[in-house]
Amino acid sequence: MSEAGVAAGPAPAEPGDPRFASAVRTRFHVAGMDCGSCAAKIDTAVRRIDGVKDVNAAIATSTLTVEHSATLPLTLIERQVKALGYGIQRDDVTAGEDGRAPDRDDARASSSWWRAPKVLLAASCAAALAVAYVVAEAAPGVGQWVMIPALAVGLVPIARRAVAAALAGSPFTIETLMSIAALGAVAIGATSEAATVVLLFLVGELLEGVAAGRARASIRDLARLVPRTALEEQSGGGTKEVAADVLRVGSTILVRPGDRIPADGDVLSGEGGVDEAPVTGESTPKTKVPGDAVFAGTVNLDGALRVKVTAAAEDNTIARVVRLVEEAQEAKAPTERVIERFARFYTPAVMIVALLVAVVPPLVFSASWSEWVYKGLATLLIGCPCALVISTPAAVAAGLSAGARRGLLLKGGAVLEQVGRVTVAAFDKTGTLSVGKPKVTDVLSFGRGERDVLSLSAALEEGSAHPLARAILAKAKETNVPVPPAGKITAVAGKGVTGIVGGVPLFLGSPQAASGRAPLTGEQVQAVETLNAAGASVAVLVAGDKVAGLIAMRDEPRPDAAAGIAALRQMGITSVMLTGDNERAAQAVATTLGIEARAELLPEDKQRVVRELQARGEVVVKVGDGINDAPGLAAADVGIAMGGGTDVALETADAAVLHGRVLDVARMVALSRRVMGNIRENVAIALGLKVVFLFTTLVGVTGLWPAILADTGATVLVTANALRLLSAKV
Structure with missing residues (x-):
């Protein structure tokens, strides 16, 4: 071609x-792509x-x-x-030879900053201007002429870029405005001012690059949490240091005390505290035991851990977060698109206004040509749209990065804007508002001690993978109850399990099945009904021919669920539970949290309820973690997947709460509202400064220098204001 x-x-x-x-x-x-223009x-x-x-073209990720x-x-x-x-x-x-792709950002960082083209150009222009001022002071008669070469040092590259942009379809750029203003200043004898303005413009570009670099660094720092190497166990014994990004799923690695964990995985052996703050924001280390999951980038504080790798380097927690944030930053927010469309008309309009300022007073009112051409040139510089165009993407990028570092992933600026407008939050129950795993809440004994009831029940459930069995075994472990060996264990389909412990035949199962082996007394029936009314599932232990005890289990609300619902309520957001669970279990959790519950819903029912809420004028966020939540997530104005949820939920949702905290939904709304407030501040700064300096220029108070400072200063202020979001608490 x-x-x-x-x-x-x-x-x-x-x-x-x-x-x-x-x-x-x-x-x-x-x-060098550091701003919207x-x-x-x-x-x-x-x-x-x-x-x-x-x-x-994505500024946030360059x-x-x-x-x-x-x-x-x-x-x-x-x-x-x-x-x-x-x-x-x-x-x-x-x-490279170690099997690891070189880090492009590390390579950039390793090169000397002072050798960057923008730095060299600004430095050359400053040096030329300094020499010109010295010569002009020593020989005033040639001052005008020595300033022209100094001006050319900075202006020629700018003009070349302006011409290239015009030929490529962008005639109204800041480089075009700068070139016209500088050449016009030379024509009216303001060469020294033109040279200084060009230098200030180049310094402003440097400052824009620094500010934009800080925003990009926030997400690069997250990527660097993962160590470059790992200790992989070898088939012949011992370990070998290998590149972390060549680890395969199923590999076994050794993580020593004090090391960062190089991959997502499950603990095979060892026990120790892991600092997950870099990834989850949790301030307290978590104790990890065999079977627990660990994340790449977290720190093993004490005790060696053997970990089985469950995700390749490109799919670990950190990599997924970085990838999603980069993709989100590339998606323009609605406000950003509106401002960009406005800027396309705004810049030509500014040039027309500047032309009118320059020619109308001299032609109509016989004013001084040099004075009003000067003011027209200053108007041209004041009107540069850089600060306005960067006002939204800078805030959105900083907001997305700030959220990601706290486990709040939003798939684009549109989602970030919309979540702050939510009026109703529709939550799934199991795994979203609740832990998703049943927990033993009550142990009642009849003729035996509670510890005996728990001990015998655990003996029957030893080795079972059923969720209720795991709950009983977890309770036995938590309370240090011994688990004796059981013989002749047999599962009775749909009813329970039988076995023998210490010569005593046992049965553990539903109240209905248990009543066929040993009649329940009125007291026992009443206890079962009371526990059922509280939303608990009840297992009855029969020892011989008598009921020995009851064990109640319930899927409890997440520890922060009540606080999360309360935080949303304070924001003016109503919460409702949409669940496929039975009415009794749903009402038990809903009553605890103080919200409305709609139970026994199929996936299509959840979607229908979301549509009904929207028809009433509500802006709905749907929060869930399962496949049955996918239709509702897709139908809602914003769909949020809870951490640990299915891949279907994560793919369907617009956002994700990686760490499974209900309170994080409120934090996501707060982040959105803070970002939108920041955008409004940025637009006010960008346009406000222009209005002020336009007025002062027209009345003769300010000139070319303040004009370019107004533009550069506004751009830097807007970017710096957006960067405040990176350090704000979410």
């Missing part, structure tokens, strides 16, 4: 266009290349994703971006 093809622009991509029958997607890293220029330029189907025909030479894309003054590198690096 020729260069002419690039300049001419592509033919429209019609449906069925054979060029895109096998379209591919390529991702690039772009150096930068991304817009690159987007417009690359779209003009024949063979390009779609483009996404990436350019291009969907294009398989036959398009990628050098055309790279050449087009470089012509605009940006560095570009394809995201297809190969692995």
Whole structure:
């Protein structure tokens, strides 16, 4: 394909266009793309290349994703971006000798910051301007002429970028405004001011890069939590240090005290405290025992752990968080799209206003040409839309990163905006409002001690994987009750289990099945009914021909469920439980939490209830963790999947609460509202400063220097304000 093809622009991509029958997607890293106008220029330029189907330039991740025909030479894309003054590198690096792909961000960080092109250009311009001022002081007669070379040092690269952008379809850029203003200043004899303004502009670009870099670093720091190496157990015995990202699912690794855990996995042996704060935000270390899950990036504090790897490096908890956040940051928020559309009309309008300021007073009122041309040039600089365009994406990127570091994942700016408008929260019960695992709540004995009842019941359930059996065994372990050996254990389908302990025949099962072996007294029947009314499932232990005791088990609310519901209530959000569980169990949990419950719902029923709420004008968030929640999650205005939920729920949902805390739903709403408030502040800063400096320029108080400071200062202030979200408590 020729260069002419690039300049001419592509033919429209019609449906069925054979060029895109096998379209591919390529991702690039772009150096220097630090603001909204930068991304817009690159987007417009690359779209003009024949063979390009779609483009996404993401400031937050400094990436350019291009969907294009398989036959398009990628050098055309790279050449087009470089012509605009940006560095570009394809995201297809190969692995090194250790099997690990080099870290692109580490490579960038290792290079000296002072050798960056923007730094070198600003430094050269500053040096040239300093020399020019010295010469002008020593020889005032040549001051005007020595300033022109100093101006050219900074202005020529800017003008070159302006021309390239104009040829690539973006004539109204900040570089264009700067070039016109600087050349106009020279024409009216304000060369020294023009040179200073160019220097201030270059310094402003540096500050924008620093601020944008801080936002990107927040998510890169999360990725760096995972260590580069791991101690993998070898089949022949012993361990070998290997690259962490070549570990396979099923590998066994040794994690020593003080080491970061290099992969997601399950503990095979060993016991110790693990600091999960880097991943979950939990301040208290968690004790891990065999069978417990551990996350990549967390710290093993004490005791060696043998861990079986359950996820490859690209699929571990940290990698998934980083990937989801990057994808979310690439998706533009509705407010961002509105502002970008506004900016497309705003910039040409500013140029027209500046032209009118420059020519109308001299032509109509016989005012001084030099004075009003000067004011027109200042108006041109004041009107730069950089701060306005960056106001939303900077806040959204910071908000998404802040949420991710606390286990709150939102799939894009649109979700981040919408969740703050929620009026009703519809929760699933099992695994969402409740722990999802039954727990023994009561042990009642008749003729035996409670410990004996629990001990004999645990003996019958030893080795069983049934959730109720696990609850009984967990209670026995928690209370240090001995579990004697049992013989002739037999499962009775749908009824319970039988066995012999110490020569005594035992049965543990439902009250109905137990009553066929030993009649229940009125007191015992009353106890069963009372426990059932509280939402508990009851197992009856029969020893010989008598009822020995009752064990009640219930799926208890999560420890923070009540606090989470209360926090939502304080925000003006009503909560409702939608569950497929029976009415009795649902009401027991709902009463504890003080919310309405709708029970015995099928998946389609949950979706129907969500639609009914929306028809009443409510903005609904659906929170769930199972496959049966997927229809409701998809139907809701915002769907939130609870951590530990099924892959279907996570894929269907718009957001995810990774650590399974109900309180995190309220925190997500609070984050959204804080981000939207930050955006409003940013827009006020961006437009407010322009209005103030426009007025002071027109009345003759300020000139070119304050004009460029107004633009650069507003951009830096807006970005700095957005970065406050990174450190704000969620």
